[in-house]
Amino acid sequence: xxxxxxxxxxxxxxxxxxxxxxxxxxxxxxxxxxxxxxxxxxxxxxxxxxxxxxxxxxxxxxxxxxxxxxxxxxxxxxxxxxxxxxxxxxxxxxxxxxxxxxxxxxxxxxxxxxxxxxxxxxxxxxxxxxxxxxxxxxxxxxxxxxxxxxxxxxxxxxxxxxxxxxxxxxxxxxxxxxxxxxxxxxxxxxxxxxxxxxxxxxxxxxxxxxxxxxxxxxxxxxxxxxxxxxxxxxxxxxxxxxxxxxxxxxxxxxxxxxxxxxxxxxxxxxxxxxxxxxxxxxxxxxxxxxxxxxxxxxxxxxxxxxxxxxxxxxxxxxxxxxxxxxxxxxxxxxxxxxxxxxxxxxxxx
Numbered sequence: 119x120x121x122x123x124x125x126x127x128x129x130x131x132x133x134x135x136x137x138x139x140x141x142x143x144x145x146x147x148x149x150x151x152x153x154x155x156x157x158x159x160x161x162x163x164x165x166x167x168x169x170x171x172x173x174x175x176x177x178x179x180x181x182x183x184x185x186x187x188x189x190x191x192x193x194x195x196x197x198x199x200x201x202x203x204x205x206x207x208x209x210x211x212x213x214x215x216x217x218x219x220x221x222x223x224x225x226x227x228x229x230x231x232x233x234x235x236x237x238x239x240x241x242x243x244x245x246x247x248x249x250x251x252x253x254x255x256x257x258x259x260x261x262x263x264x265x266x267x268x269x270x271x272x273x274x275x276x277x278x279x280x281x282x283x284x285x286x287x288x289x290x291x292x293x294x295x296x297x298x299x300x301x302x303x304x305x306x307x308x309x310x311x312x313x314x315x316x317x318x319x320x321x322x323x324x325x326x327x328x329x330x331x332x333x334x335x336x337x338x339x340x341x342x343x344x345x346x347x348x349x350x351x352x353x354x355x356x357x358x359x360x361x362x363x364x365x366x367x368x369x370x371x372x373x374x375x376x377x378x379x380x381x382x383x384x385x386x387x388x389x390x391x392x393x394x395x396x397x398x399x400x401x402x403x404x405x406x407x408x409x410x411x412x413x414x415x416x417x418x419x420x421x422x423x424x425x426x427x428x429x430x431x432x433x434x435x436x437x438x439x440x441x442x443x444x445x446x447x448x449x450x451x452x453x454x455x456x457x458x459x460x461x462x463x464x465x466x467x
Contacts (some may be wrong), residue, residue: 121411135140140433141185141198142270142463145445147205148294149213152339154287156246156304157352161450163213168453170221172460173199181224181358182398186425194436195462201225203425204362204400205240206233208343211351224356228400228427231387232316232364233342240366241311241319243340249304252283255330263310264323274301312403315372316365316380347390352392360398361423368403369410378417392464404429406442415441433464 145182146158162171173179177199179189188194201218203210206229218225227363233240240245248255253360254277260269275298286297292366296302307326311319327334343351352359369377381399387395399418403409406428418441421437425440446463448456 138434139345140464141180141188141194141200142460143182143185143200143202143427143434143443143445144204145429145447146201146214147161147234148209148301149217150208150209150294154246154250154283154289155450156250156290157242158290158392158449161448163217165450165456166214167221169216169448169456170217170223172453172457173201174221176457177230177460182226182360182425182427183358184224185434186331189434189436189438189440192436197432199460202360202400203227203228204402205366206342206348206362208341208347209339211343215351215357218356219265219356220465222356224358226358226360227351228360228362228398229343229348229384229388230362230364230366230402231384232366232392234345234348237336237341237344238334239336240342241323241342244323244327245304245307247337247340249300249307250278250283250286250303252278252280253287253332254278255332259329261307261322261326261329264314264388266310270299270303272299276388284398289413313371315367315376316367317363317368327340330414348388349380358398359388359392359396360400361396362400363402366402366424368408369407369414370408371400374413374417377414378421380405381414381417382421389421395422397422399423399426401426403426404445406430415439 124366140415146161148162150160151162152160177197178195180198180200182202184463185198185200201223203214203225206227210227221409228258255274257276258271278300289297289301291305296305311322348359351357363380363384365380367380369380385396401410401414427445429447430444434443441444
């Protein structure tokens with residue numbers, strides 16, 4: 119691969135040293151260059167190529183299953199790094215896979231299988247499409263979320279013009295302010311839907327789509343993979359496909375029986391699509407005791423997975439629970455910035 123950038127000398131010195139006590143699992147979601155990314159889920163293809171070059175030259179990339187085997191044997195390689203993706207966006211196939219293949223670096227992609235049946239957007243993207251894209255909404259918009267009735271008078275922001283969108287498109291949820299009342303509604307609804315079951319979210323979105331007049335058409339830039347694409351994703355064996363529930367709920371908010379359905383059906387659906395066993399699981403949202411519980415972990419273990427990953431931003435050490443492996447979330451940045459982040463994350467022996 120042609121070198122795309124220059125690493126600082128400090129980063130190069132660090133990467134040449136060996137650390138035998140810890141590994142990193144990296145968490146990505148999307149590889150795409152988007153005009154707006156309010157949830158900060160996307161890394162551009164150009165930057166992802168630079169990330170892969172850093173990993174290829176200065177770390178020991180492993181597959182998730184290789185890491186699990188190394189943890190079992192107590193023989194963790196120095197500077198071990200694993201790449202994972204959550205959710206199952208179609209750009210994982212069209213953009214991420216070719217770059218991974220070019221760098222010869224494996225990855226595991228966790229898929230929420232309830233979105234593979236038809237072309238629809240994930241619920242957080244639906245909210246962005248309805249409220250943060252240029253369009254015209256009713257002057258008054260009412261909606262019942264769970265048992266709470268809400269009504270918004272949009273008045274002068276009922277129509278969101280292209281020039282206003284262009285002005286606000288770099289806004290994201292980490293910013294304290296909201297450029298328009300639409301952003302405030304988007305943020306509030308996102309928080310409310312976060313705690314609901316998949317069925318409740320779907321019902322709420324259906325009402326919102328009807329009342330807003332925006333329909334259900336999925337943007338090609340935001341759609342999840344369909345079944346045929348999941349098969350293509352797993353071809354050649356470089357990418358492992360893992361389960362990520364059916365509807366991407368907060369499992370901790372569901373009864374244990376509902377959790378079992380979400381986890382088990384995601385596994386069996388993928389196994390039917392792929393024709394082989396699925397061994398890895400990712401907890402949606404992934405925060406211990408908030409997004410999942412000890413009962414959830416036991417369910418995952420009982421269903422035959424051999425590992426599961428969280429979003430706890432920590433290193434993977436030999437004593438880590440294979441069913442609660444921590445991961446570091448990666449946001450859009452160039453190769454030099456990515457190298458500096460790795461330098462800070464992995465201690466030097």
